Amino acid sequence: MKPLYDAAVAAGEREVVVYNPNTSANTPIFAAFSARFPTIKVVGVDLFGAKLTSRLEAEAASGQAAGDIVYTTSNDMPEYADKGFLASYAPETTAGLDEKFVGTNRMWFDWTLTVSGPFYNKSYVKPADAPKSWRELADRKWNKQISISTLQSVSGTGQALTALTIAGKLDRAWFEGLAANHPIVSQANAQAIQAVASGQATLGLDVPYHFFKAAAKKGAPFEFIFPEEGVISIPLNEAILAKAPHPNAAKLFATWLFSAEAQALLADIGMQGTMPDAPKVAGAPQGLVFNVMDWRTLISKYPAQLEMYKQVFAN
Template sequence: MGKRHWSRREVLGASAGVAAGMAFAEPAKAAAAPSAVTPELIEAAKKEGKVSYYAAIQLEVAENLGKMFEAKYPGISVRVERSGAERIFQRIAQEQGSGIHAVDVANSTDVSHYLEWKKNGWLASYLPEEVAKNFPADQVDGEGMYATACAWLEVIGYNTNLVKPEDAPKSYADLLDPKWQGKIVKGHPSYSGAILTTTFVLSREFGWSYLEKLAKQKVMQVQSAGDPPIKIMLGERAVMADGNDYNLVLFKDQGKPVEVVYPAEGSPLIIVPSGVFKEAPNPNAARLFQSFFFSTEAQQMLVDKFAHRSFHAEVKPRAGQKPMSEVKMLKSDPVQVQAQSEEIKARYAKLFRV
């Protein structure tokens, strides 16, 4: 018998309100106490010997994080299960619904997933000491269920061999120019949480009429937020309508013919929380891994090696990367993303037929 495909509607429900533009504005029922990494925690984690990490960040990033953790804590292996955020959400719903407890720690590019997991009682309250000390309150759940592990911006980009700087699009409106017909690539909200959030933001800011016009540009449709940068780097398309900025920054560092465009109207901010599950099969290793994820060394690696953004107060910005303070950011409302997700994906699929 094949696995049942759970729709998001089956596993979603109403959640408490979150103020628009804030990451985690839900009032805390009880403030979480910060937890330090103790010798006892390390010893207990080593006895478990493994941690199961479900990752929506790109595989190379997740694996690097895992290898750093394994090097710091020999004897504990990290099993990375990487997929798109929407696929991870479905998988965890299937597992939890079947009484299967396989996930220790999960991160997602869709904040609304944490609202649902928290409402369902699936997350454990665990606030790493480093988070309490160095992260802004609006990036931390008040009850310690999750916090923002990293972030990036969704942007426009182009291949510099195919497009001259003076001809490149500077805004979302520019993408509707007939000259870009058949030359654009973009991600899909049914696979990627980052693209789902981006689609929500664009439809909110410009209306669905904008996306209807964009769909008529004969857009190449790919899955994740990491796919459009690859397509323009390879020259398979000249311009990307969405996709993460960090891939383009890394490609530029490698001498690839790509350029980042932070749209005039603003760039959707994608935050990537991480949380420990209450029924984690390796609860101590899960907590140790969560603490490591938010440590200065892990956060600095995400910035330096992968051009991600960090909210850690002691992490130094990446040289040559445009700081978030200089970018007009378009922030989402997780509750609204959650409420509209099925409608967004269905409406989008009708417009952008593969």
């Protein structure tokens, strides 16, 4: 990575702009990179789904690119590649990465898997009373007590739950049961999590484990549930934008994400690296089951799942 760092310094590249779903949750990752390469600051910009697509389209149309790296889920990546938004760059550190984590023409690479599950506010729910499985969340005793982010538009939660459905661990009847429990619906997962923290809801459908661990350290009254069916998980990827204003810093950041240092950091903060020798998630039970799909399966299966969500949660 030293030649990339030297090239960035020589070119006067003092920052790398990363379009990502949640800068706050990714602060430990960004801070570790800047500590390793002190002249380069990571500037996180919260963008996901339609807002991210609109930003990339606007930058392409104007010819004035601001972003260097796009870090998101795989749902939109083929479209971004087709529209010429992405550069093809294969970091040397991805050697040995399973091909299921590699995008079209090597334009994006999955560097981590989320570890997500239900959670509860322990000020209102006793551990003995908390659900132990996804199935239990449809129980009528949780009527009007569950906080969820909307599933009717593209979301990480909706994509991840697709894996559970394909695996036969959930079905339409379960989603209908969840809807019948009159969940408190927010437009974003951060808002859904906050509803549990404030006591507006006692249970939450989905919190990333790394977000939970960070919040718990700050005193949030949360408890994470590792469901019997396993956690839901989506691959998160990185790609360098075709007209990145800081191309050397972008290549360095992409390369570092797959390094042993970064992959170990992921495990420590509650995420799972994708490299074959990546450490297991710290604090997770032995034999943790990941319900996760490769991007090709996600692209083919999620649209129908999204239509089902729209029907079930229409009211």
